[in-house]
Amino acid sequence: MTLPILEAHGLVKTFGHVVGLAGVDLTLYSGEVLAVIGDNGAGKSTLIKCLSGAMIPDSGRMLVDGRPVAFRNTQDARDAGIETVYQTLAVAPALDVTSNMFLARERRRPGLLGSVFRMLDTPNMKKQARQHIDDLGISTLQNINQAVETLSGGQRQAVAVARAAAFGGQVVILDEPTAALGVRETGQVLELVRDLRSRGLGVILISHNMPNVFEVADRIHIQRLGRRVGVITPTSHTPAEAVAIMTGAVRLGTAETAEGHQAR
Amino acid sequence: MDERGGAARRGPIRRGMVVAVAGLAGSVVLAACGSSGGGGSSGQVGVSLILKTLSNPYFVSMENDAKREAAKDNVTLTVAAGQSDGDTQTQISAIDNAISRGDKGILITINGDAVNSELQKARNAGIYVVALDTAPTPASVVDVTYATDNEQAGKLIGQYAAAKLNGAHAVIAMLDLFNNQVVSVDTARDHGFLEGMGIDPGSKTQNGQEAKTGHYSGGDYTVACHQPTQGAIPGGKTAMENCLSSNGDINVVYTINEPAADGALQALSAAGKTNVLVVTIDGSCKYVNGLVKSGTIAADSAQYPGKMASVGVKTIASLAGGGKKPSLPSGQDFINTGTALVTANPLSGVSSQTPTQAATACWGG
Amino acid sequence: MSQVLEASGAPDGIPMARNTAGRRVHAVLHRMPALSPLVVLIIACVVFGFANPRFVRPENLSILLQQAAVVGSLAIGQTLVILTAGIDLSVGAIMVLATLVMGKLASGGTPGPLALAIGFVLAVLAAAVNGLLVTRIKLPPFIVTLGTLSVFTALTLIYAHGQTISLSPGTFLTWTGTTVQIGRFGFTVGVLLMLLLYIVFAYALRQTAWGRHLYATGDDTEAARLAGVRTSRVLLSAYIIAGAVFGIAAWILVGRINGADPNAGVNANLESITAVVIGGTSLFGGRGAVVGSLIGALIVQVFDNGLALIGIDPNYQVLAVGVLVIAAVAADQWIRSVKS
Numbered sequence: 029m030t031l032p033i034l035e036a037h038g039l040v041k042t043f044g045h046v047v048g049l050a051g052v053d054l055t056l057y058s059g060e061v062l063a064v065i066g067d068n069g070a071g072k073s074t075l076i077k078c079l080s081g082a083m084i085p086d087s088g089r090m091l092v093d094g095r096p097v098a099f100r101n102t103q104d105a106r107d108a109g110i111e112t113v114y115q116t117l118a119v120a121p122a123l124d125v126t127s128n129m130f131l132a133r134e135r136r137r138p139g140l141l142g143s144v145f146r147m148l149d150t151p152n153m154k155k156q157a158r159q160h161i162d163d164l165g166i167s168t169l170q171n172i173n174q175a176v177e178t179l180s181g182g183q184r185q186a187v188a189v190a191r192a193a194a195f196g197g198q199v200v201i202l203d204e205p206t207a208a209l210g211v212r213e214t215g216q217v218l219e220l221v222r223d224l225r226s227r228g229l230g231v232i233l234i235s236h237n238m239p240n241v242f243e244v245a246d247r248i249h250i251q252r253l254g255r256r257v258g259v260i261t262p263t264s265h266t267p268a269e270a271v272a273i274m275t276g277a278v279r280l281g282t283a284e285t286a287e288g289h290q291a292r
Numbered sequence: 293m294d295e296r297g298g299a300a301r302r303g304p305i306r307r308g309m310v311v312a313v314a315g316l317a318g319s320v321v322l323a324a325c326g327s328s329g330g331g332g333s334s335g336q337v338g339v340s341l342i343l344k345t346l347s348n349p350y351f352v353s354m355e356n357d358a359k360r361e362a363a364k365d366n367v368t369l370t371v372a373a374g375q376s377d378g379d380t381q382t383q384i385s386a387i388d389n390a391i392s393r394g395d396k397g398i399l400i401t402i403n404g405d406a407v408n409s410e411l412q413k414a415r416n417a418g419i420y421v422v423a424l425d426t427a428p429t430p431a432s433v434v435d436v437t438y439a440t441d442n443e444q445a446g447k448l449i450g451q452y453a454a455a456k457l458n459g460a461h462a463v464i465a466m467l468d469l470f471n472n473q474v475v476s477v478d479t480a481r482d483h484g485f486l487e488g489m490g491i492d493p494g495s496k497t498q499n500g501q502e503a504k505t506g507h508y509s510g511g512d513y514t515v516a517c518h519q520p521t522q523g524a525i526p527g528g529k530t531a532m533e534n535c536l537s538s539n540g541d542i543n544v545v546y547t548i549n550e551p552a553a554d555g556a557l558q559a560l561s562a563a564g565k566t567n568v569l570v571v572t573i574d575g576s577c578k579y580v581n582g583l584v585k586s587g588t589i590a591a592d593s594a595q596y597p598g599k600m601a602s603v604g605v606k607t608i609a610s611l612a613g614g615g616k617k618p619s620l621p622s623g624q625d626f627i628n629t630g631t632a633l634v635t636a637n638p639l640s641g642v643s644s645q646t647p648t649q650a651a652t653a654c655w656g657g
Numbered sequence: 658m659s660q661v662l663e664a665s666g667a668p669d670g671i672p673m674a675r676n677t678a679g680r681r682v683h684a685v686l687h688r689m690p691a692l693s694p695l696v697v698l699i700i701a702c703v704v705f706g707f708a709n710p711r712f713v714r715p716e717n718l719s720i721l722l723q724q725a726a727v728v729g730s731l732a733i734g735q736t737l738v739i740l741t742a743g744i745d746l747s748v749g750a751i752m753v754l755a756t757l758v759m760g761k762l763a764s765g766g767t768p769g770p771l772a773l774a775i776g777f778v779l780a781v782l783a784a785a786v787n788g789l790l791v792t793r794i795k796l797p798p799f800i801v802t803l804g805t806l807s808v809f810t811a812l813t814l815i816y817a818h819g820q821t822i823s824l825s826p827g828t829f830l831t832w833t834g835t836t837v838q839i840g841r842f843g844f845t846v847g848v849l850l851m852l853l854l855y856i857v858f859a860y861a862l863r864q865t866a867w868g869r870h871l872y873a874t875g876d877d878t879e880a881a882r883l884a885g886v887r888t889s890r891v892l893l894s895a896y897i898i899a900g901a902v903f904g905i906a907a908w909i910l911v912g913r914i915n916g917a918d919p920n921a922g923v924n925a926n927l928e929s930i931t932a933v934v935i936g937g938t939s940l941f942g943g944r945g946a947v948v949g950s951l952i953g954a955l956i957v958q959v960f961d962n963g964l965a966l967i968g969i970d971p972n973y974q975v976l977a978v979g980v981l982v983i984a985a986v987a988a989d990q991w992i993r994s995v996k997s
Binding site (some may be wrong): 033102103106114116117118119120121122123127128131132133134136145146147148173205 | 688702860864865866867869870872873875877879880881883884886943958
Binding site (some may be wrong): 345346347348349350351352375376377468471472480500504516518519522523524525526528529530533534535537538552554555558562563578582656 | 706709711712714716717720724727810813814817818819821822823825836879910913914915916918919920921923924962965966968970971972974975
């Protein structure tokens with residue numbers, strides 16, 4: 029059994045009297061897609077924010093590649109190799125693809141130009157941006173000098189995912205990446221997710237869309253009322269059963285995992 | 293980065309800081325507006341002095357002389373001013389404050405007609421209103437006005453310029469105050485100058501309506517330009533530069549006040565133009581003892597703001613004590629506090645003071 | 658702001674149906690926002706040159722640059738603030754306060770460089786107050802600078818008692834007014850200083866990470882923050898560096914009028930904003946090139962000077978500038994609209 033690339037044990041987060049996370053566990057392995065599903069208020073966003081450093085949990089442990097970590101901000105998470113693609117994408121509409129790709133991580137020219145004059149190495153960044161886009165097989169993005177706002181929804185998503193893939197050493201988290209996309213563009217994003225997995229990254233995919241989840245996920249983490257109530261696979265349960273577990277209509281025993289459940 | 297918990301905690305602290313900063317800013321502004329003293333104790337007469345702006349030493353000198361006179365006449369003086377020339381809003385607020393404070397009198401240098409209805413309110417509340425420096429339109433808005441006859445001041449320097457030209461062709465640059473608002477001092481001085489030169493201004497209410505060529509009292513003239521200066525040095529310089537670019541033969545420059553003349557002279561010197569007649573109106577000690585004394589400013593009509601202010605305070609003190617309104621000279625709707633031509637190079641036929649003589653009555657010194 | 662939108666641009670893989678001239682102009686203007694004001698400037702110069710040939714004399718063109726130097730410099734600082742989707746209504750007051758402090762100290766015997774340094778530091782501190790109120794107390798820039806405008810103006814009045822200050826030309830403080838002759842063109846040191854500032858800031862905004870962060874913060878602050886930009890720091894730096902620019906603008910003003918005048922800054926606030934807006938920088942932040950502000954400042958001066966040379970009623974100058982501003986903002990809106 030290989031070591032998980034990302035682990036969380038007993039994460040707790042409360043907001044006054046409201047309990048966001050009531051002791052959540054999560055395990056993610058390299059080269060897999062872990063979907064996180066759950067009803068509204070189940071704590072998906074809170075869990076993701078704790079993993080990406082946007083929030084600090086009240087208690088619990090997290091480990092990246094076996095090492096304990098404690099993120100104080102999103103930069104710490106990025107430094108540990110965890111990249112997040114937020115639902116709003118976090119791209120600046122007026123800037124071009126390259127600028128967005130390297131936002132807050134710009135590369136400077138070598139030597140005097142870079143150190144004294146702080147000059148950016150734009151040609152190199154453009155080349156690398158082009159490379160990252162191509163690596164992910166996004167063929168429709170012809171002109172990387174375009175402002176991001178002139179791109180279609182799917183292309184914008186692709187830029188955000190390419191950014192995460194370019195810098196994400198270990199883990200990429202995607203928060204509802206297909207929520208606002210049409211059928212064709214959704215297909216492209218799912219293809220991107222598979223690409224990330226084939227590169228050996230660990231991918232966490234938050235989604236409301238059961239068909240998508242069952243199409244692309246290796247394992248499915250079900251979140252309910254601030255806890256993980258089970259981990260299933262597309263083969264161990266049907267989508268309807270997953271929904272039932274999500275809403276609490278059906279309960280998985282705490283010891284019950286995908287392995288232990290009879291395939292249907 | 294906390295979400296809900298943190299935000300709830302930060303709210304009251306942030307609100308408190310906003311209140312503190314607003315209070316601090318507010319008190320600094322109030323202090324700066326120069327409010328001195330408040331409602332009078334019994335026996336003292338409360339008077340509001342509302343000036344055009346405190347960024348002009350002319351009005352600062354008015355303030356100083358008013359304070360001196362107030363101390364002598366048992367008057368409690370509250371001073372307020374607009375933020376800039378033309379700012380009527382601040383003056384309207386100051387009038388309201390005077391009414392609420394229960395002042396007996398208001399001395400005001402009016403920034404524009406917008407204050408008229410507020411002044412009427414003040415008089416309805418029993419407050420005596422005396423206008424200084426600028427007569428309102430109509431003059432009956434206030435009880436009495438003490439002002440420089442701006443038209444007369446303009447005439448004096450116009451007459452001097454005409455005499456000095458000695459029949460030569462006059463190429464005239466008119467450096468006015470504004471081009472985006474109409475203020476009585478602007479038109480009065482501009483028209484006065486033209487009349488002094490024997491040129492018809494072409495309008496009672498607007499600048500720039502005179503015939504651009506024709507005859508003045510000594511010969512032919514051309515008006516090269518009308519440009520606004522904002523009454524300040526950089527505006528005067530830019531206006532003169534534009535005028536010179538338009539017509540390199542300018543030999544007479546009318547300027548609305550001394551800072552504008554200062555800027556105009558810098559532009560003339562940079563363009564290498566000597567022998568240009570620059571005339572202005574003000575009479576401040578700085579310029580009387582400086583550019584006027586050296587002859588660089590050919591002629592300057594002096595004003596007496598200090599006299600206006602002290603007579604104004606005395607008048608209100610007397611009115612409040614039951615005295616009679618001073619009577620107006622026939623044909624005038626204001627009481628003239630006088631103006632005199634000051635020049636380092638007197639001409640026969642034009643009466644004037646020397647700068648040394650004028651220095652005894654100059655303001656801002 | 659950055660919501661994933663369905664089919665607002667070209668559908669994937671399908672080339673654009675009609676590449677009309679309008680769309681091409683739109684794309685070009687998107688990339689180079691200073692291009693349309695440049696065209697306006699050139700057309701205006703040509704028109705005024707025909708209306709009165711005295712307009713194009715090198716002496717007159719030199720004067721135009723000198724007239725634009727102060728507002729042109731202020732506009733650089735204003736551009737930085739507006740790029741962050743903020744605005745600074747107190748720029749003129751900060752500058753005038755600095756000139757009065759410099760002038761009063763120098764005329765009282767303080768050595769020029771020291772007087773300059775003190776005035777400069779004052780300008781930076783004043784701007785820092787604006788920046789801190791915006792970033793720490795999170796007040797809207799419009800409100801903050803409206804308030805500080807009054808505060809700084811009041812400080813000016815208290816300090817100067819309304820007096821103008823005269824200094825001799827050729828001293829350290831008035832050095833920015835000395836002229837450098839190149840043929841029939843006369844550039845003041847102030848004009849050269851302004852041009853140098855433009856070169857420095859054009860570089861900084863386009864070629865450094867700080868510049869990218871500034872644009873990103875103004876374009877979509879939340880997106881920039883999530884992406885890792887320290888938006889609070891960037892915002893504060895915009896105001897403080899703008900303050901430094903205002904300090905230099907003060908030095909240029911002292912050189913231009915050989916002294917200081919408390920009434921000098923009354924219109925400077927609006928004039929700097931006008932120059933920035935006409936120059937193609939968007940009031941909503943995140944878009945624009947700083948060189949546009951130079952063009953904007955020049956356009957205003959060209960109109961003033963050109964109309965004066967034609968002999969038009971001065972009231973029309975005011976009208977012309979108003980029309981220019983509206984046209985500029987309309988053009989900006991068109992550029993911002995992402996049309997399919």
